[in-house]
Amino acid sequence: MKQVWVFAEHQAGQWTSVTGELLVAARNIADQLNGELNVIVCGDQVEELAATLKQWKVDRVYLSQHPELNFYHPLVYTETIVDLVSEYGCPEMILFGATYLGRDLAPAIAARLGTGCAADCCDLKLDENGNLLQIVPGLGGTIFATIVTPFHRPQVATVKPGMLETLGSSENEDKAKALKPVEVVKVEPRFPQNTAAIQLHSVKQKPAKESGLQAAKRIVAGGAGISGPEGWSLLEELADVLGAAVGATRPAVDEGWASHDLMIGQSGKTVRPELYLGIGISGDMMHTIGIKGKGTLIAINQDPKAAIFKQVDYGIVADYRSILPVLIEEVKRREG
Numbered sequence: 001m002k003q004v005w006v007f008a009e010h011q012a013g014q015w016t017s018v019t020g021e022l023l024v025a026a027r028n029i030a031d032q033l034n035g036e037l038n039v040i041v042c043g044d045q046v047e048e049l050a051a052t053l054k055q056w057k058v059d060r061v062y063l064s065q066h067p068e069l070n071f072y073h074p075l076v077y078t079e080t081i082v083d084l085v086s087e088y089g090c091p092e093m094i095l096f097g098a099t100y101l102g103r104d105l106a107p108a109i110a111a112r113l114g115t116g117c118a119a120d121c122c123d124l125k126l127d128e129n130g131n132l133l134q135i136v137p138g139l140g141g142t143i144f145a146t147i148v149t150p151f152h153r154p155q156v157a158t159v160k161p162g163m164l165e166t167l168g169s170s171e172n173e174d175k176a177k178a179l180k181p182v183e184v185v186k187v188e189p190r191f192p193q194n195t196a197a198i199q200l201h202s203v204k205q206k207p208a209k210e211s212g213l214q215a216a217k218r219i220v221a222g223g224a225g226i227s228g229p230e231g232w233s234l235l236e237e238l239a240d241v242l243g244a245a246v247g248a249t250r251p252a253v254d255e256g257w258a259s260h261d262l263m264i265g266q267s268g269k270t271v272r273p274e275l276y277l278g279i280g281i282s283g284d285m286m287h288t289i290g291i292k293g294k295g296t297l298i299a300i301n302q303d304p305k306a307a308i309f310k311q312v313d314y315g316i317v318a319d320y321r322s323i324l325p326v327l328i329e330e331v332k333r334r335e336g
């Protein structure tokens with residue numbers, strides 16, 4: 001039977017968001033292939049967490065537990081997963097989140113198995129022969145390229161967080177209670193001889209300051225058209241009165257008006273706001289690919305031919321400097 005594998009990444013006792021997204025997509029793909037969805041879990045004392053995978057209708061979990069797997073070790077994780085493939089049969093595909101961990105581990109595994117790795121996919125589909133269509137933005141964001149690995153297995157791909165659909169939370173946990181427990185296969189981790197070549201000295205928890213943008217219901221985003229810190233302050237003032245988070249395009253980050261954490265797009269964050277207001281932004285796909293969901297999109301751009309106007313619900317053709325002060329006053333007046 002064909003197997004679809006997902007590497008399930010967790011942090012602080014919880015699945016990362018992209019793991020949930022991968023599991024929904026992988027279950028779907030496995031069903032289309034009449035195959036099984038099997039999940040790799042590495043860590044220390046993660047048996048209880050592994051049991052929660054049943055809400056995604058996972059068929060089997062390969063569970064590798066050891067105190068030294070508590071934190072990611074590239075060599076041990078790679079060898080353990082390569083061993084799994086030789087012991088339990090080569091899957092059709094292994095899917096990873098395009099996180100720091102996934103971006104490191106997936107290509108290492110692909111190289112060891114002599115196959116390809118499609119990085120930072122924004123969508124996954126199957127073709128009529130059951131090959132995985134690994135869709136990535138290409139040529140500086142001007143096209144979507146489809147990568148296929150027809151001659152080698154497994155097909156290895158990383159998927160950018162926020163690109164795929166996820167399960168709703170509580171409703172599915174309730175439904176999951178009725179599902180049968182996941183079959184758990186315990187596997188020994190493999191410690192290669194050169195493990196000491198990479199040693200973990202300390203772990204520093206990064207403050208989750210960027211989560212504000214990803215969870216924001218309203219976003220005011222600015223681009224190169226803002227042209228300077230003065231205009232950026234005006235944009236921040238509008239965001240403030242609207243109770244919105246500030247987002248940015250790459251040029252705005254490169255200019256130093258906004259921090260890298262605020263960048264939306266292919267190399268930045270994926271957001272799902274109810275309201276997105278893009279100011280001085282051209283609408284390049286590398287930016288707009290990071291805006292998901294069914295929220296209302298508005299753009300202010302002085303160029304009536306700007307690509308962003310084809311992607312938004314409402315467009316204002318104007319110099320933002322003439323619009324923002326009026327908007328700020330109007331919002332303040334309405335807020336009383």
Ligand SMILES: Cc1cc2nc3c(=O)[nH]c(=O)nc-3n(C[C@H](O)[C@H](O)[C@H](O)COP(=O)(O)OP(=O)(O)OC[C@H]3O[C@@H](n4cnc5c(N)ncnc54)[C@H](O)[C@@H]3O)c2cc1C
Pocket residue numbers: 140141222223224225226248249250251252263264265266267268269279280281282283284286287300301302303306318319320321
């Ligand atoms: C591999 C790769 C990854 C990338 N990842 C990202 C990413 O994650 N996020 C991202 O944002 N970009 C990313 N980029 C860059 C991306 O391709 C675009 O260059 C970028 O999004 C354009 O930003 P912009 O719209 O701010 O600037 P521009 O394209 O320069 O557009 C500025 C707009 O402002 C308008 N304007 C000018 N003055 C005014 C004014 N006074 N009032 C109103 N409008 C005005 C102009 O008409 C213009 O449309 C990536 C590129 C590559 C190659």
